[in-house]
Amino acid sequence: MAVAARLERFLARKGIAYKELAIDQVTSLDAAVIASGQPQADFLQATLLIDIGGAVMAVHRFGSGLDLPAAQQLTGRRLQPLSARQVTRLFGDCDPGFTPPIGAAYDLPVWVDEDVLGLDRVLLSSGTDHALIEMDGRSLRLALAGAREGHLVIRGQGNGDREALTLEEVADKLQKLYRLPPMPALALKILRLTTNTEATARELAELIEFDPSLTAQIMRYARSALFNYPGQVNSVQEAVTRVLGFDRVAHIALGIASVRAFEVPRRGLLGMDSFWRHSLYCAFLCQTMAPRIGVDKGLAYLCGLLHNFGLLLVGHLFPNEFSELNSLREANPEVSMHALEQQVFGQHHDQEVLAVGHGAIGGILHRLWQLPDPVVKAAGVHQQIGYRGNHENYVLMVQLANALLKERGIGDEFNPDDISALAAGLGLSDADVNQLQADIDQVAPDLDALAQSLSS
The missing domain is CATH 1.10.3210.10 (Hypothetical protein af1432)
Known part of the structure; x- marks a missing residue:
């Protein structure tokens, strides 16, 4: 099924036109946006909130951050985000993480951000991990009929009219x-040593001891109460052989040296x-x-x-x-x-x-x-x-x-x-x-x- 059952029944009952867009199966709405190849600015998302009076859905543009204090002031309620378990209970016919931003289909009151209702075209979750729904502005307004409108997101901005980037494109653009x-020289040497199956504790200790600051931090780590070592630790090699072990010393040293970048x-x-x-x-x-x-x-x-x-x-x-x-x-x-x-x-x-x-x-x-x-x-x-x-x-x-x-x-x-x-x-x-x-x-x-x- 490409559309969650309750959402499909609601749209059919209201006579709301929409188009299904199949995508490869994904694990999150973020991944669905990327997989679709559609402009990110066209997507809507739902944020679920709750207080003693029950659950509420806030509908806003994808990627915008909900301004919770503004939502609380607008609604006059002490709303807080729902837990993942609560969302799953409310949207039992949906795949986890794919909540459709159509609260009426699930008998939820809806608040919609002021930037949403004027849109000419939107894309939204179908409730499944392998399809999206496309609607024109008229269909969206019918689907959100009865929703209350207000300023709900941080500074109210969306993300412009840009195409989503693949991670390969991100990596290419970053470079x-x-x-x-670059990885600091000392970190690179430590990394290379960890890949050598014949490397010894002495070689690791000698590499670390070239750096007085790193030596002091490794010694402090070995002497900490985390390990409750009963004797004295007088050298990095003793820290490796008696207390921490090769891998632990190599990894903490790699982390410390890498942070220097x-x-x-x-x-x-x-x-x-x-x-x-x-x-x-x-x-x-x-x-x-x-x-x-x-x-x-x-x-x-x-x-x-x-x-x-x-x-x-x-x-x-x-x-x-x-x-x-x-x-x-x-x-x-x-x-x-x-x-x-x-x-x-x-x-x-x-x-x-x-x-x-x-x-x-x-x-x-x-x-x-x-x-x-x-x-x-x-x-x-x-x-x-x-x-x-x-x-x-x-x-x-x-x-x-x-x-x-x-x-x-x-x-x-x-x-x-x-x-x-x-x-x-x-x-x-x-x-x-x-x-x-x-x-x-x-x-x-x-x-x-x-x-x-x-x-x-």
Whole structure:
């Protein structure tokens, strides 16, 4: 079926004309927009909100960020975003992540942004992962009859009349338009050493000891209470052989050395202080999950540690826009990072390549740096809930770790995830999740201290 059952019945009952557009099966609305090859500015999306009075649908242009305080003021209600589980219950005939922006078909009251009803042509989700719906302006107004209108999005801008970019085009444009930082020489040497199956702890220690700052940070890491090593650690080689192991030292050193490619402010929810805290917590959780899932612990740690490098690249290339993004993140905790990035970068034609999101940007950078494929994939699609494909377990581990960290105010996303569904995708039980949360409690002070030392 190309159109969700309830939506199809509603449109037929109202006599509303529309056209189905088949696309390749995709995992998210973002991917559907790209797959369609249609102008992004023609797409609508729905945001679901709820309070004690029930659920409400807000309809706005794709890529615009819903201004929750404005919506609350307009409606006079204390609305908050629905969880993924609540959305699934309301839209049981739809594929997850493909909510049609036609609330009347699901008996929901609708508020529509003032930029929407005047459009001559729109594209919207059909409720399925393999088709879209096209409507003219008249059909749209019939479908949204009875909706209340108002200013609902951040600064009210859409994304202009631009074609969606493929990731291959993004990678090509990034390399042509911007001076991308090369992997620092020390990081490159460490990476090459990790690919040598005959490399020794002594060789790794000697490489690290050429850099006094990196040496001090590795020693601090080995001596931290995270590992409760009872004896003295007097050298990097002892840190490798007695406490941390080759892979862990190599990966943390690779992360520390790689970060030196970027000039990013320390402060703010997206600054370097928060980056290190988020990355270390995520790496710890991914490494802890790995044995339960049957994947490589070292790669899992590296995926968690490096998954957010796209944010550093954005901050490095565009410090002014990064500052704006940082401010928007703090002022709009309920809005997705994707929407905020669209808001900041989707407005300017010379920067639209960055509007694909920091995840995709980070994945492209990791590919250029020739990092392992799971690390590339975990960075590239960690914003894409519902991802299925290559290195899926590594992606899901990062997503579950981020979901658990959101509950603690750690990270760059704060809209809630369906933790049970993410855990189930990895074969983890509720008891496993509870144990992961207990593990975080146990090591939090030490991770905080380590993060502070790395960002200073």
